Structures are given as C-alpha cells and as structure tokens.
Amino acid sequence: MSLLEIKNLHISIGDKAIVKGFNLTIKPGEVHAIMGPNGTGKSTLAKAIAGHPSYTITGGDVILDGKSILAMQPDERARSGLFLAFQYPSEIPGVSIANFLRAAVQARMAEGEELDASGYYKKLYSKMDLLKIDRKFTSRAVNDGFSGGEKKRCEILQMAMLEPHFALMDETDSGLDIDALRIVADGVNTLRSGPLGILLITHYQRLLDYIVPDFVHVMYDGRIVKSGNKSLALELEAKGYDWVKQEFAAANA
Amino acid sequence: MKPITEIDGAPASASPVVGIDQTAGNFSYKVDYAFDAGTGLSEDTVRYISSVKKEAPWILEFRLKALKTFWDKPMPTHWATKDLENIDFQKIRYYLSQGQKPKRTWDEVPDDIKKTFERLGIPEQERKFLAGVEAQFDSEAAYSNIKDIVAKQGVIFVNSTEGLREHPEIFKKFFGKVIPTGDNKFSALNSAVFSGGSFIYVPPGVKVAQPLQAYFRINAENFGQFERTLIIADEGAEVVYMEGCTAPxxxxxxxxxxxVELVALKGAKIQYITVQNWANNVFNLVTKRGVAHEDAEIKWIDCNIGSRLTMKYPGVVLKGERARGEVLSIALANDGQHQDTGAKMVHAANNTTSNIIAKSISVGQGRSTYRGVVHIPKHLKGCKNNTECDALLINTNSRTDTYPAISVRGDRNATQHEASVSKVSEDMIFYMQSRGLTEAQAMSLAVNGFINDLARQFPMEYSVELKRLIDLEMEGSVG
Known part of the structure; x- marks a missing residue:
C-alpha cells in the first residue's frame, strides 16, 4: 500500500529553523488539511518535501512507500509519485501546456521507450473533459499571462495528467475569487475519488467549505499543535488563531 | 587500399538530418592527403593552392593581392574580442585534399572519406529530401551531385573550383563584388587561400523545389577551412540552400x-540556412552578405551552436526598390564559448524593408554578443526596419551584450527596435523538476520555449534538429 510518512521533520532556511519536528502519515484517499497562521512553516514544509534547493532538512525523514526520498532530486521525487501544486506557479514562455505535460509524461517512461502521441492526447482530452477545461487551454504557454484562477486550473490539470500518489497543495485558494475557488475545488474533488492522498495547505477555512478534509491539523511554530476533523476548522474560524497561540504558550510555559 | 584508423570514436547516433549533433560529429579518421600545402602562410602557400587547382592567372593574381591586404589589415580587436590574438596563422594548415575533382556518386568517393559522411548521415538525407548535395572534406568537395530533374532546368550546383573553371563568365561577373577582398581581415584571408564552397546559378524563373545542401567537414587538426560560396538567383528564380558544419x-x-556572397536579381528569392555545430576549439569567422535587387528577397536563417568564437553578421544590401531582407538568428553560447553574432541591413533604394530577429542564449560562462547595423540614408523614402533582440541567461555567470547601431535618416522611413533580457530562474527550473523533468530537460525546455516562435519559421527538418542539438548542449551543461 502507498504511504507518505513525515517523521520528526526539521527544516531550515539558512541558519533559521522553520519546521521543528513535524509528524504526519497520509494514506491513499485521505485528505489532510494543514491550517495555521502565516509564517508557521506550512509552505516551507510543502516545498522542502518536494525538494526545493533553498531549504535544508536538518533532521527527521520523509518516507514514500517505504523509501526515504530525502536524497532524491526533485524530479526523482516527482517521478516516484509526489506532486506539488504551487502557490505561485512559474511561467514558462513559449512552452505550451500540452508540450510541457508531454515532456513530463515522457520523463516518466523508460529510456528508449517512445511516447504514443495519439494515446497521450486522448488521455489529455479526457482529463480536460473531466475537469471541464476548454480544449484551447492547452495550446497556451504554461502560466504565461494567466490569471490567478487559470494558474490554479493549470496546476490541477497537471495533477490529473501525472496521476501522483500524493499531492501537496500549497495555498491553492490564494488569489482566487469565489468562482475560481469553486472551479478549482470541483477539480480536486473529482480527483480525490481515487487512491490519491492529499496534503492541503490553507490559511483560510473557506476552502474547506468546498474541499471537505478527512483530517484537520493546526500548525504553529513549525509543528502540528492540534489535530481533529472538519469541526476543528470551524472552531478555528470562529475563534481565530490567537486561541491556538495562547494554548501553545500555556503548554510551553 | 590504405588502412583506416579510427582515432577518436564517439558512438554514432542516427541523426535524421544533417548529422550535426555534437556527439555524432566528434570523431575523425586518419586520412592520407595527396595534396598538402604544409603548415603556415606565405606567398608560396597561395601559389601552391592555385597551382594544384590549375587556376587561370587572374585568380592567382587576385589571391596574391588579397594576401597582401590580409597582412596589411590589423586584427579588429579595437571592437572585437582579444581572443582573436590567440590565432597563430603560422601554425595552421591551409590546404589538404585527396584531389580536386569531386565524385558524382558515393561509390566513387574514397572509403576513408565516404565513411565520415555516411556516419553523419549525408547520403541518406540526400535521397530523402534534397535536390543536390555537396560534401566538403577539409579543403575540397569529395562529393557533389545534383538531381537530374534540377540539372535539366539549367541549375548549376558545383564547388567553387569547378565553377571558376567551367563557368568563368558568370563567376567572374559576381565574384568578390558583394564582399570585396578588403571588407575585413578575414574576408581578405579567405580571398587569398579559398578552396571549396558552392557555386550555384539558378536561371531566370526557375524555382528549385527542394533545398540544395552543402556539408562542411573539418577532419584534420590545426586546419583552416576557407570555403567560398557564390549563389546567383537570376530574375524571378527561387532557391533554398542549407549548410551544416562539424569538426572533431x-x-x-x-x-x-x-x-558567402548571394545575388538575388530582380524578383528572385534566396533563402540561406545555416546550422553550425562546430567543436569548441573552432574559431568561426565568417563573412556573409547578399545583394537584393528590385522586388527580390534574401533571407538568412542562422543557427550558431558550438565553436570557441563565432563572429558572423549576415547582411543584405537592399539595392532595388521594394527589395526585402531578413535575418533570423539563434546563438547558443555554452561554457567557454563566445557567440558574437548579428545582422547588417543596408537600405539603398526606396520602399525597401528589412527584418532582424536575433535570439541568444548564454549558459554558465558562455558569452553572447549581438551586433547589428541598420542603415537607411536620408534621401530614401518608404523604408522600414524591424529589429528584435532577445537574450536568455541561464546561470548567473552568463554574459550578454547588445550593440545595435540603427541609423535612420530623414523622416520618410520607419524603424522599430525591441530588446529584452530574461533569465531562467532557480524557481522555474524547480517548477519543471517538480513535474518529473530532470534539470537538463528543464533547461532545454526553457530554451526551446524561448526560441519557439523563431524556430517555427524554420523548415521542419531543421527545427527538429535544432531542438535535438539544444537538448544535447543542455545535457552537457548540467554539472
């Protein structure tokens, strides 16, 4: 069975410790929401697990399907079944979404194996139909001049095409108006019916009205300080993060 | 038959077109040359070359005069790179060949030379999509052939030696007229020791349906290759010429x-495509210019990948009304390479138009320089120029310089100039890697995206090959 285990993970940027002992295990089909105030290490966690070179893992381990991924390059981690949906996706001028995804699919094939172009397009179009994305979309250059909503749809389409085992979704709701948020959430909900495990990072509760998580974790000062189900998110919405901060301070006093 | 020894054999990859990928080109065979002008340059070198070619006295005289011009002219280091001073003209071999007459069939080409071109895939491409091929090995063409159907239209496609001997009346009329001997130090050197290159004449109204291709191969060490190409498209004629280059x-x-001199007479069209992939020890110093007469069109498509230093600024003199000139240029400078490229447009008649699109990519320590000249004098009207230069930097050490010189006089002409510099950032590479692409694949995708709008205008076979080349270069640039 596929499993993503994050064990006592410590992450630094330069000399500054950001994530300090994070623990979480995600099983297939589960959606875990990570909430917390700004600056508690949520995005750092996602990017470091995906292998961003600016972050240093100073302790702990990330184990995907029984194997530590920490020594792997970001592309090896991706090919092993990990996907990071970016908060701020990069623009790649001149490279169409169709060609970009084609290269990504080709990169997953064995050396010497040739991609079957018609099969590829058939799959791409079926995923686009599933996500209700217009056919014209994939002839545009990746994220080049896209609106916030288009960028996030582009992330969801990539996630659908690359069929990861686990997706780390970093602030997927940031910069989206309510219509765009609904469209993106519909996409995620369509994909979560399978064995996909999701780590959903969000600052606001409103995303969780559309993507209902199985578990909610509150992150503060680089680790999980509280876990619960959907109702925890509602409690946070009502009380704000100060409540968590106070509890945390009291526990550490 | 003489024994052939393979010196440096990289595995040959099956290159579909022109055989220009670096690994495919990096090999050489030991060849016994029947003609060798020795090492170093003097009047004797020039006399030797002229005598083995059994040239007419006026050509020898032309060469000797050019040699003097070459010695008299200083190295252009006051504006160009000091690296030019590292060329030692007395350590170069100026003429090496097995004979002066190219073969008409591959069967007749000596085995040791034929092996090289077969490995580069030339005979195969000829069968597939070319109207004619010339394959130059060091100083002379080893093979030259044109399809019967094209020859019957009166098209001449031979090397410069044969052109001078068999068609002196056409050759002499245009030779050295577009690029005079004294244009620059290296055009003078070429005029003194030139050998090989193509001579093409397309009769009035003839449109050559398939491209003609020349392939230039340097095999010997310490060697200088000085081909001389002259293409004349007579009134209303059309021709596409492609050249590919490699060296070990x-x-x-x-x-x-x-x-390289091009002459497009009234209403003619010439398209000249270069995809060069010289090894990184090659000084590539080339002068290319065309004259476009009334309603004529000259288009240079110039892809420079590889070499230690390339200095090349294809130009068009727009001599007749409504003539059009275009340069589409792509240069990729990797570690240890300097691509100093650009374009020249000289407007000399009313209502002439020119277009320059130059894209350069600098990787690591690689350096790209764009130099452009656009000249529209005051007395002309209705002239238009568009210049776009875009630079892409990969890794922080890359360097790029742009020196556009646009002189548009008078108020009845228009010019438009755009320049941009962009970078492939760490975040962009990480983004692509997080989708499963390796760092090298990510970089080549970024580069291909950067040149995409330009590469789309190239003939299909060339844009495919260009992409392959970039993939290979990027693979080598990731440490």
Missing part, C-alpha cells in the same frame, strides 16, 4: 573562415 574536438585550435 581537437586540443589545438581550428580556423573556419568562409566568405
């Missing part, structure tokens, strides 16, 4: 210094 990687430097 030697530790010593190699010099390639060609002169």
């Amino acid at each position: 990687k030697f530790s010593t430097s190699t010099l390639h210094s060609a002169v």
Whole structure:
C-alpha cells in the first residue's frame, strides 16, 4: 500500500529553523488539511518535501512507500509519485501546456521507450473533459499571462495528467475569487475519488467549505499543535488563531 | 587500399538530418592527403593552392593581392574580442585534399572519406529530401551531385573550383563584388587561400523545389577551412540552400573562415540556412552578405551552436526598390564559448524593408554578443526596419551584450527596435523538476520555449534538429 510518512521533520532556511519536528502519515484517499497562521512553516514544509534547493532538512525523514526520498532530486521525487501544486506557479514562455505535460509524461517512461502521441492526447482530452477545461487551454504557454484562477486550473490539470500518489497543495485558494475557488475545488474533488492522498495547505477555512478534509491539523511554530476533523476548522474560524497561540504558550510555559 | 584508423570514436547516433549533433560529429579518421600545402602562410602557400587547382592567372593574381591586404589589415580587436590574438596563422594548415575533382556518386568517393559522411548521415538525407548535395572534406568537395530533374532546368550546383573553371563568365561577373577582398581581415584571408564552397546559378524563373545542401567537414587538426560560396538567383528564380558544419574536438585550435556572397536579381528569392555545430576549439569567422535587387528577397536563417568564437553578421544590401531582407538568428553560447553574432541591413533604394530577429542564449560562462547595423540614408523614402533582440541567461555567470547601431535618416522611413533580457530562474527550473523533468530537460525546455516562435519559421527538418542539438548542449551543461 502507498504511504507518505513525515517523521520528526526539521527544516531550515539558512541558519533559521522553520519546521521543528513535524509528524504526519497520509494514506491513499485521505485528505489532510494543514491550517495555521502565516509564517508557521506550512509552505516551507510543502516545498522542502518536494525538494526545493533553498531549504535544508536538518533532521527527521520523509518516507514514500517505504523509501526515504530525502536524497532524491526533485524530479526523482516527482517521478516516484509526489506532486506539488504551487502557490505561485512559474511561467514558462513559449512552452505550451500540452508540450510541457508531454515532456513530463515522457520523463516518466523508460529510456528508449517512445511516447504514443495519439494515446497521450486522448488521455489529455479526457482529463480536460473531466475537469471541464476548454480544449484551447492547452495550446497556451504554461502560466504565461494567466490569471490567478487559470494558474490554479493549470496546476490541477497537471495533477490529473501525472496521476501522483500524493499531492501537496500549497495555498491553492490564494488569489482566487469565489468562482475560481469553486472551479478549482470541483477539480480536486473529482480527483480525490481515487487512491490519491492529499496534503492541503490553507490559511483560510473557506476552502474547506468546498474541499471537505478527512483530517484537520493546526500548525504553529513549525509543528502540528492540534489535530481533529472538519469541526476543528470551524472552531478555528470562529475563534481565530490567537486561541491556538495562547494554548501553545500555556503548554510551553 | 590504405588502412583506416579510427582515432577518436564517439558512438554514432542516427541523426535524421544533417548529422550535426555534437556527439555524432566528434570523431575523425586518419586520412592520407595527396595534396598538402604544409603548415603556415606565405606567398608560396597561395601559389601552391592555385597551382594544384590549375587556376587561370587572374585568380592567382587576385589571391596574391588579397594576401597582401590580409597582412596589411590589423586584427579588429579595437571592437572585437582579444581572443582573436590567440590565432597563430603560422601554425595552421591551409590546404589538404585527396584531389580536386569531386565524385558524382558515393561509390566513387574514397572509403576513408565516404565513411565520415555516411556516419553523419549525408547520403541518406540526400535521397530523402534534397535536390543536390555537396560534401566538403577539409579543403575540397569529395562529393557533389545534383538531381537530374534540377540539372535539366539549367541549375548549376558545383564547388567553387569547378565553377571558376567551367563557368568563368558568370563567376567572374559576381565574384568578390558583394564582399570585396578588403571588407575585413578575414574576408581578405579567405580571398587569398579559398578552396571549396558552392557555386550555384539558378536561371531566370526557375524555382528549385527542394533545398540544395552543402556539408562542411573539418577532419584534420590545426586546419583552416576557407570555403567560398557564390549563389546567383537570376530574375524571378527561387532557391533554398542549407549548410551544416562539424569538426572533431581537437586540443589545438581550428580556423573556419568562409566568405558567402548571394545575388538575388530582380524578383528572385534566396533563402540561406545555416546550422553550425562546430567543436569548441573552432574559431568561426565568417563573412556573409547578399545583394537584393528590385522586388527580390534574401533571407538568412542562422543557427550558431558550438565553436570557441563565432563572429558572423549576415547582411543584405537592399539595392532595388521594394527589395526585402531578413535575418533570423539563434546563438547558443555554452561554457567557454563566445557567440558574437548579428545582422547588417543596408537600405539603398526606396520602399525597401528589412527584418532582424536575433535570439541568444548564454549558459554558465558562455558569452553572447549581438551586433547589428541598420542603415537607411536620408534621401530614401518608404523604408522600414524591424529589429528584435532577445537574450536568455541561464546561470548567473552568463554574459550578454547588445550593440545595435540603427541609423535612420530623414523622416520618410520607419524603424522599430525591441530588446529584452530574461533569465531562467532557480524557481522555474524547480517548477519543471517538480513535474518529473530532470534539470537538463528543464533547461532545454526553457530554451526551446524561448526560441519557439523563431524556430517555427524554420523548415521542419531543421527545427527538429535544432531542438535535438539544444537538448544535447543542455545535457552537457548540467554539472
């Protein structure tokens, strides 16, 4: 069975410790929401697990399907079944979404194996139909001049095409108006019916009205300080993060 | 038959077109040359070359005069790179060949030379999509052939030696007229020691349906290749010419210094496509220019990948009304390479138009320089120029310089100039890697995206090959 285990993970940027002992295990089909105030290490966690070179893992381990991924390059981690949906996706001028995804699919094939172009397009179009994305979309250059909503749809389409085992979704709701948020959430909900495990990072509760998580974790000062189900998110919405901060301070006093 | 020894054999990959990928080009065979002008340059070198070619006295005289011009002219280091001073003209071999007459069939080409071109895939491409091929090995064409159907239209496609001997009346009329001997130090050197290159004449109204291709191969170490190409498209004629170049990687430097002259007479069209992939020890110093007469069109498509230093600024003199000139240029400078490229447009008649699109990519320590000249004098009207230069930097050490010189006089002409510099950032590479692409694949995708709008205008076979080349270069640039 596929499993993503994050064990006592410590992450630094330069000399500054950001994530300090994070623990979480995600099983297939589960959606875990990570909430917390700004600056508690949520995005750092996602990017470091995906292998961003600016972050240093100073302790702990990330184990995907029984194997530590920490020594792997970001592309090896991706090919092993990990996907990071970016908060701020990069623009790649001149490279169409169709060609970009084609290269990504080709990169997953064995050396010497040739991609079957018609099969590829058939799959791409079926995923686009599933996500209700217009056919014209994939002839545009990746994220080049896209609106916030288009960028996030582009992330969801990539996630659908690359069929990861686990997706780390970093602030997927940031910069989206309510219509765009609904469209993106519909996409995620369509994909979560399978064995996909999701780590959903969000600052606001409103995303969780559309993507209902199985578990909610509150992150503060680089680790999980509280876990619960959907109702925890509602409690946070009502009380704000100060409540968590106070509890945390009291526990550490 | 003489024994053939393979010196440096990289595995041959099956290159579909022109055989220009670096690994495919990096090999050389030991060849016994029947004609060798020795090492170093003097009047005797020039006399030797002229005598083995059994040239008419006026050509020898032309060469000797050019040699003097070459010695008299200083190195252009006051504006160009000081690296030019590292060329030692007395350590170069100026003429090497097995004979002066190219073969008409591959069967007749000596085995040791044929092997090289077969490995580069030339005979195969000829069968597939070319109207004619010339394959030059060091100083002379080893093979030259044109399809019957094209020859019957009166098209002449031979090397410069044959052109001078068999068609002196056409050759002499245009030779050295577009690029005079004294244009620059290297055009003078070429004029003194030139050998090989193509001579093409397309009769009035003839449109050559398939491209003609020349393939220039340097095999010997310490060698200088000085081909001379002259293409004349008579009134209303159309021709596409493609050239590909490779040389093995030697530790010593190699010099390639060609002169290419194009003449498009009234209403004619010439398209000249270069995809060069010289090894990184080659000094590639080439002068290319065309004259476009009334309603004529000259288009240079110039892809420079590889070499130690390339200096090349294809130009068009727009001599007749409504003539059009275009340069589409792509240069990729990797570690240890300097691509100093650009374009020249000289407007000399009313209502002439020119277009320059130059894209350069600098990787690591690689350096790209764009130099452009657009000249529209005051007395003309209705002239238009568009210039776009875009630079892409990969890794922080890359360097790029742009020197556009646009002189538009008078108020009845228009010009438009755009320049941009962009970078492939760490975040962009990480983004692509997080989708499963390796760092090298990510970089080549970024580069291909950067040149995409330009590469789309190239003939299909060339844009495919260009992409392959970029993939290979990027693979080598990731540490």
